[in-house]
Amino acid sequence: MSRVVGRIGARGIAELLGTWNSGRATSTGLHQAVRRLVLDGRLPPGTRLPAEREFAEAIGVSRTLVVRALDLLREEGFAASRQGSGSWVRLPGDRANTDPGGWQPATPDLINLAQATLPAPPELTEALDRARCRFPEHLCGHGYQAFGLPELRERIAxxxxxxxxxxxxxxxxxxxxxxxxxxxxxxxLVSPGERVLVEHPTYPNPLQAIRGVGADAVAVPMLAQGWDLDLMAATLQQAMPKLAYLIPDFQNPTGIRMTAQDRERLVAVLRRTRTTAVVDETLIDLDLTGGTPPPPVAAFGEDRVITIGSAGKSFWGGLRLGWVRASEDLVQRLLLDRAAVDLGSPVLEQLLLAELLADPEPVLRRRRAHVAELREALIAELAEQLPTWTFRVPDGGLALWCDLGVPVSSRLAVAAEQHGLRLVPGSRFAVRGTMERYLRLPYTLPVEQQREAVRRLALAAAGFDGAPDPCPWDMAIS
Ligand SMILES: Cc1ncc(COP(=O)(O)O)c(C=O)c1O
Structure with missing residues (x-):
């Protein structure tokens, strides 16, 4: 049921593998490391692997070792090869991935619980009409707004x-x-070889970005109630990371919000250790408690905090707009660096977001009420169909972080695909393939679809409930 998704280059796979061979490089070590990448979703089934020689060179081993590792992956059904087409990764038992030639679209009845994203609110269409009326004013200019449209910057500020x-x-x-x-x-701010502190578990895409600049993520475990700031202080002192990446508002995936007191303590720790934190406020508008929100972390010490935000969860991911809030100097510097990557954001979308931000509260109030209903519905479905799973009801955000009681998240994701349900295993939220006891379940689908998703989930879970499944990949993920 998975599809062919493209290819990965030799450098890309070397980056994903990271320090896979602590000590001696062996074919079984490489085979296990690749298998883990497939199971935790970082190497999607259907990805074509680099040619053996390039692969071997990129990770500094012999071609023979790579060939042996591929043999082992093929034996277990985690890879397939064909003369002239090279090798690609797949999941055992997944017939759709035995042929890399065709693009296999997701089946129409596949339910996607891999993403925690909502559709656009109806108000977005009205805001688009208003933005369209104002669009012609901009057409006689050059349209490059590298810092952002002035009125949008004003509204975000x-x-x-x-x-x-x-x-x-x-x-x-x-x-x-x-x-x-x-x-x-x-x-x-970060050079290759430097470190970036992250929460554990955390939102996976920043981990990829950290790897992308050649840095290493240093993980500090989240506690059931929140952040262990003593441990964070000790880690900052010992590992001396260049940056910390934190999500204090409805942390993805746990949904926990940092208290005002902890925010103050956090900034004191950042100051003491001379660390700068990037605080991700993407989920800030999805507060489901109705209480008074704590002040932004940067309000306790903006010299140590860079804030990033997004229109993606508050309004719509398809706007593809977000922002960085930092000192004027850093904003100037980011702009200079940005020129290497892109030259600004689209004008019409910025006009649209400026319209939405002119009076955001009515839209956000409705959105929160809707999300709260979805959350309650998902909780009720789980209580009925999967009563042994536990979770802390999140203060906000868009997902439950479920404790399955046993380390089977990747296996469950594989089994769920066979039932037409796409999941992201807990290990995707881990720095190096742990968190197998957990599963993030978004409450972003319409109630009916959510109900069907939980039914399929329960079916998939029942497939190996109670009986420890002697799957060959068990050891790699526990
Ligand atoms: C914590 C967090 N940060 C960032 C993002 C991505 O935001 P954007 O779509 O604005 O790039 C997400 C999306 O799920 C998220 O949950």
């Missing part, structure tokens, strides 16, 4: 100021999403 963090438009750089903003900050 105002929204920070309203939340207790006085901000000028010059402190805002409009980006193509929060992920783009983080990538720009990494490019500007």
């Amino acid at each position: 105002e929204s920070h100021t309203r939340r207790g963090l006085p901000t000028s438009p010059q402190q805002i750089l409009v980006t193509n999403g929060a992920q783009h903003g983080f990538a720009l900050v990494l490019r500007a």
Whole structure:
């Protein structure tokens, strides 16, 4: 049921593998490392692997070792090869992936729980009409707004100021999403070989961006109630990372929000260890508690905090707009670096977001009420169909972080595909393939579809409930 998704280059796979051979490089070590990448979703089934010689050179081993590792992967059904077409990864038992030639579209009845994203609110269409009316004013200009459209920068700055963090438009750089903003900050501040502290578990895409600049992620475990700031302080002192990447508002995937007191302590720790934190506020508008929000982390010490935000969860991911809020100097520097990557964000989308931000509260109120209903519906379905799974009801955000009780998340994701349900295993949220006991379940689908998704999930789970399945890949993921 998975599809052919493309290819990965030799450098790409070397980056993904990271330090796979702590000590001696062996074919079984490489085979296990690749298998883990397939199981935790970082190497999607259907990805064509680089040619053996290039692969071997990129990771500094002999071609024979790569050939043996591929043999082992093929024996277990994790890879397939064909003369002239090379090798590609697949999942055992997945017939759709025995042929790399065709693009296999997802079946129409596949339910996708891999992404925690909502459709656009109806108000977006009305805002688009207003933006379209204003669009012609811009057509006689060159259209390149590298910092962002001035009125959008103003609105984003105002929204920070309203939340207790006085901000000028010059402190805002409009980006193509929060992920783009983080990538720009990494490019500007982090060099290959340096470290970046992350929460564990964390949102996976920043991990990829960290690897992409040749840096190493240093993980600090999340506790059931939140952040262990003592451990974080000790890690910052010992590992001396160049940057920390944190999600204090409805942390993805745990949904926990950092208290005001911890925010103050966090900034004190950052100051003491001279560390800068990138605080990701992407989920900030999805507060489901109805309580008074704590001040933004940067309000406790903006000298140590770079804030990134996004329109993706508040309004719509398809806008592809986000921002970085930093000192004016850093914004200037990010802009210079940005020129190597892109030259600004589209004008019409920026006009549209400026319209939405002119009066965001009514839209956000409705969105929160809708999300709260979806959350309750998912909780009720799980209580009925998978009563042994546990989770902390999240304060906000878009997903439950479920404890399955046993380390089977990747296997469950594989089994669920056979039932027409796409999942992301817990290991995707881990720095190096752990978190197998957990599964992130978004509550972003319509209630009916959500119900069907849980039914399929329960069916998939029942396939190996209770009986430890002697799957050959068990050991790699526990
Ligand atoms: C915590 C977090 N940061 C960033 C992003 C990506 O944001 P954007 O779509 O604006 O790049 C997401 C999307 O799920 C997210 O959950």
